[in-house]
Amino acid sequence: MTLKDLATLLGLSPTTVSRALNGYPEVNEATRKRVAEAAQRYNYRPNTQAKRLATGRAMAIGHVIPISTQHEIVNPVFADFLAGAGEVYARAGYDMVLTIVPDDDEERAYREIRSKRNVDGILVHAPKAHDPRIALLNDLGLPFVVHGRASGVRAPYSWVDVNNTRAFERATEFLLDLGHRRIALVNGIDGMDFALRRRRGFERALAGRGLAADPALIVAGEMTEAQGHAAARAMQALADPPTAYLTASLLSAMGVRRGLEEAGLKLGRDVSVLTHDDELGYLKNGEQEPIFTATRSSVREAGRRCAAMLLRKVASGDPTPQTELLEAVLVVGQSTGPCRALHRQNEHAAETL
């Protein structure tokens, strides 16, 4: 059933039918109704390819998912992010086109996407500091939105990001307020922009109290359970182990928890753990009450925001960069408590009274 068929069936021209279906004003309301009903009855759907060719709009958004060539890791937050973005696209009648690219081959991928013209815009994932993709995409002239930011990139661009610096600054302050002074940071991979910002927030909070970060208490890497576990084991073996851990993901936090429990330590009492929580669907930080104290920010919501912003850009054609900064909320769970060392001092002080 093509447009032409439908038109013949109705005794109308394809022009009128097309206009009726696309909501153009210069068509009689009675006709429009008749057309709509026929379309319904004969289950007519415009051929996407034809529409795209005729309008020049692909009605699709591209997501380039980089896969680390070293670790072969698929970032676990993608699934939730895509779910969020997908909702928005679906509502707008857009398709979501995924391209999986080894991260040493991204430039070629973007160029190819551009010249194939099969998407109207691109969503950029996982920016690194000084990420060259931004300049490239600005060059290519394809609308894009970055999920995250790229420190060191001068050129303006549109982004949606969580205030990672502030989140980790507050998290660190929270631990400092509990009396912790030896705080470990179990961070994401070093080059990633979000990891840099989190570290910056961490260091800023420490500096605010006249403290310096101890390099022995900082580790950066893939945010896996194994990472957290290894970090906790290594750091607990130090002469002066940390009394609190700040981790970048729930998985890392779970690993840290295991390492600490193996050492016979109880979370929240002996050692504190505070993690960032992306609110992934399959990795919940407790049901009602959070298990870990956490800086919480929904990746799925970020996906929605990114998608909505990109669609606005595509629709308006306005190249003015837009930005949106989301704040994480600090939720308090069972995994943090006053610094034990301090606690003991206090007890001691009480005794001597």
Next chain:
Amino acid sequence: MTLKDLATLLGLSPTTVSRALNGYPEVNEATRKRVAEAAQRYNYRPNTQAKRLATGRAMAIGHVIPISTQHEIVNPVFADFLAGAGEVYARAGYDMVLTIVPDDDEERAYREIRSKRNVDGILVHAPKAHDPRIALLNDLGLPFVVHGRASGVRAPYSWVDVNNTRAFERATEFLLDLGHRRIALVNGIDGMDFALRRRRGFERALAGRGLAADPALIVAGEMTEAQGHAAARAMQALADPPTAYLTASLLSAMGVRRGLEEAGLKLGRDVSVLTHDDELGYLKNGEQEPIFTATRSSVREAGRRCAAMLLRKVASGDPTPQTELLEAVLVVGQSTGPCRALHRQNEHAAETL
């Protein structure tokens, strides 16, 4: 730069240029070379939409990702599966189109995809027993491959699946051989076909030794860390707690581990845990040596196989159903050991000698 432009530039007809670029035989080799070079120099890329319209092939594969309306959960294996499938599509010049659909609205989604004609085939995820989508897709006449199977569906269809029944049968036998008799099953959601099969394998192995499954030792649900934790806590509180756990995912296993460690039990010594491991990129079961004893089967590889099969179907147009059964491998880690109860009996026996 369009085909026409390029043709004019070369003093050839669009026909010849098109054929030269698409490898048709009736083109002079010298001409072909000249065309190829010009295409390269002027960075010509055929417009995807035009190509699609002209050929009638969408050069894209659709993936419908269902989102549970109750749990709002995005299945964490999707990311890895898509990575695997994406590799294959990219190599074949196909796009991957994702549609995120609430799981109460899938039929409409499939029909829409069909009539929009923007994909050449569909990959079906997460089949349930008696899944109605299979009949629907057979009706719609769009090539499709199911990742998994749907027990109870009579109509033939193409699928790629892990031998879940056999995997869990072997896993259970392994535990039985270690002397375990009280074995818990921490399974996936009940309706899901893979969960049914795993349970069947579990029960079959028990029946093979004349044992029946104890309903008190079976739990089914979303495979999260919380699920495993809750299951372990509940079951350890039983009068006659299990000596071994069989879990359906690494996350569940991690939860069980936590529950057991909270109870002061050591994995592999006091209690055994055997899990299925999908080899997700971000959730590794140890580096060299596995942490958990596991039935292992790469979801990413399954993605590749599914994609390859679907592309073959699309290319050949042959509707004959194809099937591919992958076997999981049983790897032995630190989390399993002889049944403690049995062990004690043996020690006792040794002492009395």
Next chain:
DNA sequence: AAAGTCATTCAAAGCGCTTTGAATTGTATT
């Protein structure tokens, strides 16, 4: 030398839609 082959190229139609510019009709204006 005429007829038949083969290799190579081309003109034109078509994929299914949108959109421009013109045609038609009915109604309001003078």
Next chain:
DNA sequence: AATACAATTCAAAGCGCTTTGAATGACTTT
């Protein structure tokens, strides 16, 4: 009654590619 105008509708061109069927030479074959 003649003109203007708005409201509808339509024919045809075009989006950039593929593909059919025909055309052009050059080369064999008889």
